[in-house]
Amino acid sequence: MSASDPESALFPEPGTQVTLPDQPPPVMLAGVTRVLWLTSDGEVDWLSPKEAARRVKDEAPLVCHARAAGRRLGLEAGFRAYDVLELYAFTRPASFCAPTPRGMAQALGLPQPESLEDQAVTLHRCADLLLRELEALSREDAAAAGIAYTMARAGWLWGPWVMQALGLHDGSGTPPRLGQGYRVWEKLGEWSDHAPEPQPSSAAVEAPEARARLAELLGDESEERPQQADYASAISTAFQPRADEGAPNMVLAEAGTGVGKTLGYIAPASLWSEKNEAPVWLSTFTRNLQHQLDGELDRLYPQASEKRQRVVVRKGRENYLCLLNYAERVPSVSGAQASDQAIALGLVARWAARTRSGDMVGGDFPGWLVDLLGRARTLGLADRRGECIHSACEFYRKCYIEKSIRRARRANLVVANHALVLIQAAMGGAEDGHLPLRYVFDEGHHLFDAADAAFSAHLSGQEGLELRRWLLGAESRRGGSASRLRGLKRRLEELVAQDEQLSDAVHAIVRAAVVLPGEGWHARLNDGQPQGPCEAFLLQVRRQVHARAPRAAEGYSLESEVHPANDELLSSAAELDRALEKLLGPLEELKRLLARRLDAEAAQLDSDTRRRIEAAQRSLERRAIVQVSAWRSMLAALSEETPEQYVDWLAVDRIEGRDIDVGLHRHWIDPTIPLAQTVLEPAHGAVVTSATLTDRTGATEGDWQAAEARTGAAHLLSAPTRARVPSPFDYASQTRVFIITDLARDNPDQIAAAMRELFLASGGGALGLFTAISRLKAVHGRIVRPLEEAGLELLAQHLDGVDVSTLIEMFRAEPDSCLLGTDAVRDGVDVPGRALRLIAFDRVPWPRPDLRHKARREHFGKRQYDEMLTRLRLRQAFGRLVRRGDDRGVFVLLDSRMPSRLYGAFPEGVEPKRVGLAEALAETRDFLAG
Structure with missing residues (x-):
């Protein structure tokens, strides 16, 4: 690879030859305290952030995530750079990679770099590989050529390189037109009307059938997992014909981590939808889990064409690209001089032509593009609340949203989220007036909060x-x-x-x-x-x-x-x-x-x-x-x-x-009342499942009653079926829990020092959880430099400028990094393996004592209600630690006020140890080393 200097990167007039300098650009990896600069001659310089900030004014470096690097250099306005993420987004649109050197290498099938020097060299290799991929595109790909040409004229540094790779560097042939390739709507197909769907049948799914379908999904060579088969059998009860109006067949199913509940409920759900020619809605709480669930359905429908017909991911309108919003921006790129907006719109155009669904939030639109290009030029193109003009829009019959609504009527499985399901039910049906007959609510412990949001004013x-x-x-x-x-x-x-x-x-x-x-x-x-x-x-x-x-x-x-x-x-x-x-x-x-x-x-x-x-x-x-x-x-x-x-x-x-x-x-003081009335009672069957569905007080009946109270089951005419399948993991040998007794929890210096030493003891792979953003920021400022000096990168929610799902992907891609976050990270992180081996919680996560909680506390049992919520939060946090059979991890609570009656948050056989910080550090090192 060779590169131009920033001033010579402007694209020439049509018909003239593109000349590229002989030397490749330098590579920059920016930390908080020091910056690695790999010169064009292959020399490594270590600079301070101020020195690097001065150098980038004279020479555009090759980087991975320029906005993040700019923040670390104190250049909030940004700087000119060859961002390999932009090249990736152009070359592999609607494709994911974690926005780090290791994440990029993994996506491109390159060896994982170890040292920072290796990472710098890897970025050069990634850029070379992406440019070679572009060479495989035909020069006749007018859309790619036109977009690259327009972006180059707008000052995109990669423009000349991409033009060269596409074979348009020698000035021969007819040059592309400015704006060519941006009118993506012209190649999008229209949705078509169909006859109304027939009335669903009432065929049952029996337990042996569910087990057989699960075995098909797993394949002949999979290991035997009896817990998963038992779980699928229990779930099948929800797919029996309903006996009485207003009394759905409801199953509350708690499945410990490692059971494999996703495929466990996909098995009977897919069978029912095929037998009865009607969709089952699979609902999750987070968009991130929607994406994971959609990926799991590749096992059921390995052929992409069949999956597109049978599976639809549904979200709120504000998640999708609005073609009208996009089309109104396009004229700005085809004038006499293309505006700088052409770069952002060009990358959006490349994605829009390849996207499966048009989903910009948690779908196949990379979350890091929002940070690189700005919210106004990415998510600002999405449908906005109250703005849609529906059938009066010229793009109505090509609209991504309208297509997903119509496809959902004819699909077998609709992957939705709790917010969409509940809001549609509150409004009397989906956007087309239809209500599903069968639901599966994964992450069911969040149903109460989702209902609280949906049925409020x-x-x-x-x-x-x-x-x-x-x-x-x-x-x-x-x-x-x-x-x-x-x-x-x-x-x-x-x-x-x-x-x-x-x-x-x-x-x-x-x-x-x-x-x-x-x-x-x-x-x-x-x-x-x-x-x-x-x-x-x-x-x-x-x-x-x-x-x-x-x-x-x-x-x-x-x-x-x-x-x-x-x-x-x-x-x-x-x-x-x-x-x-x-x-x-x-x-x-x-x-x-x-x-x-x-x-x-x-x-x-x-x-x-x-x-x-x-x-x-x-x-x-x-x-x-x-x-x-x-x-x-x-x-x-x-x-x-x-x-x-x-x-x-x-x-x-x-x-x-x-x-x-x-x-x-x-x-509502009890939002599960409208949940039961508007969602559950009209349905014929519903599953609510989670690894943390019940309370853990030791009183089995009371623990299940807590689950029924928080899911709406307590308000139904018939009692739900209860199912509990234990985790196959040996938590007693795979985990340790420490409660630190010698820290002043209100002293930010002591809490920061404890976090720092714990992260160092684990060698990274650590997650720090906080109950308040202010404490997170206070700790971050105190530990980011010493961790970096020890070779550990520190990521932080609310400080790194990227969305939570992207932050978690960065954490997963960098196995020795550390991450600070609040409840959104606690609920959304799924990092199996060595990349997460320690969790440190700053204090007991008691519920916030606001007026809403005060009313509910009075209604649901006062102190017992507080303790139930706290146990559930601790269980959720602990559950992040072991995701596979060979995982090992340490859970540390930096709060001596943890009462023993909350110990039920931890699995049977896991005994929390109350120790001083020094002892916890020593045991953490020994346990993780072993």
Whole structure:
């Protein structure tokens, strides 16, 4: 490989030859305290971050993840570099690699580098290999050539190299056009309509059939796993015909880590879907597990074409690339001089032409591209809340979202997430009005929290502004695609143009919607100058919160109880309620008139118009009527009493001491009541499964009752089937648990020192978990330098600028790295093998004592409720440690206040040891060395 210097990398005029310098670029690996610089002559220089920052101004280096390197050099604005990740994204679009030298080497099938010097050389080898792959592309690949040409003209440093690899460097032939290859929608197929799916049959899946299907999935050469077969047998109970309406066949199944529960439930689920010609929805809590579950389905459908027909991954609309958003940016790349936006759009275009589903969040769009290119130029292209214009969009029949919705009707297995499933159920069905008959909820211990989010209501500044935008559209031009945000009037203008009553209802909604918070509402509250009754109400909410919230909460979100409400708050609430009544009336009238038109013109309406009217009805109900009705109920309770099934509170939400929202909130005290009513009762069968489903107090019946209370099973007519399959792992010999007794848990210096020494004792492969972001940051600042000096890289959630799933992939790819994180990392990490061999928890993860928890604590059993939640969190954290039969690991709690009644969080045979730090360090070294 040879490279140009930054100033000579501009692409020449069409028809002229590209000349490339003789020497390759230097390679830079940036740490916190020192930077490796491999010169073009092969010499290794060790620089300080300041020295490296000065050098990159004169010479563009080859790097892996330029944004991360820039942060370590103190160059937040970035610097010019040959980022091998950009080359990878161009050459292998819709393909994953961890954004580290080792991760890149693994993805390309190269040997794993050991030393930093080896990593630097490996980056050169990776770049060479990727360029050789491009040489295999035909010059006739006009899309690749056009995108590369346009990106080069926009200043992409890799541009000349890619052009050379594509055979376009000699000036012969017809040069590509600027913008060629960016119009990806032209090659996308359209979805087509099908006849309605037949009524599902009621054929049962028997236990022997489930075992047989599992054996097929595992193959003849797989080891015998009796626990997995027992688990599949138990799950099959959910796939029997339902005996009574409102009484689904429900199975609560706890399967210890290592049982193989994913294939265990895929076996009966896939059988049922084939027998009955209807989909089973497999739901997870995290997008990361959705991706893993989709990968497991390769065993069931090894042929990609068959899998595409039978498996669909479904997420919320905000996860998918919006072709209209993307298309509005494309003209910027084909002018006389391509803008710098052409580089980001070019990489998105390469991905969009190859993606399986258009999913930009957790799908086949690399998470690190968001950091490299910026959120506005990546996730900013996704569908945004309330923005979609559905069938009025020119790309409607090619839309990734609409395709996934339609494919899900005809699929065998739909891989979804709890949030989507519950929100759709709360709104009366999926986006097409359908509700599944069979569910499997993996990560079932999160169902309670998912239901809590789905069945809540928030009368806040941000929620009010979102509704206003949806009803009125963009009220002022702010640049970019935001200016095309259409309000209700523009979205429905073709439907209501010839109907005076419909048109009057729309105009009445537009007039009434101005009561909602407008752009700049937060600044007006700060100035004490609210506009309209909603902003006036929010001003009084903030006043009461600041007057009553404990000052100890300063810097974090503030909250206060609703009652007794200030007179000014009651007065503003009454005025807002009257205003919302005037908005709700025409919203309901519009929905009624649309329904009337469907009935009156049933014989004349074409299919497209009928679909648009039905979609308009559903969106009115979901986005406006339900929300405004809930707000009015909440406002009425301010002067009366909150209904006993709810908890209401006032809050000022903050991030790092900065106010971001103000509002009145309402949650169910027991959100599994609506979960049971809207999701479980209409279903014919449901499985809720997890490795940590039950409590571990030692009282078996009580432990199962806790599981039933947190999954909605306690509210069903018939009792669920209970199944518990133990882990095959020998935790007593594979793990150690230490509780450190000689640390002051509120002293950040002592906690940081303990984390540092534990990470050094394990030689990396360590996960530090925190119950507060502030403590994570305090520890990170104290240990990052000494760890790097010892050769251990430290990664950190909230500090490294990448999403959690990418951070975990980096941690997995670098087996001697260390990672600091909070509950999102605790719940999402799945790192088998030596890459995770120590977990250190900063303190006992008691639930946060906010007003919502206070109400639930009273309802669910006071101290026992607190302890149940804490045991579940400790079990989840400990469960990250051993993922395979040969894993070994140490779990350390840096909190001497850990009560022995929480020891049930650990597996049978694992006895926590209360020791001083020095003893724990010595035993950790000996155990991991052994």
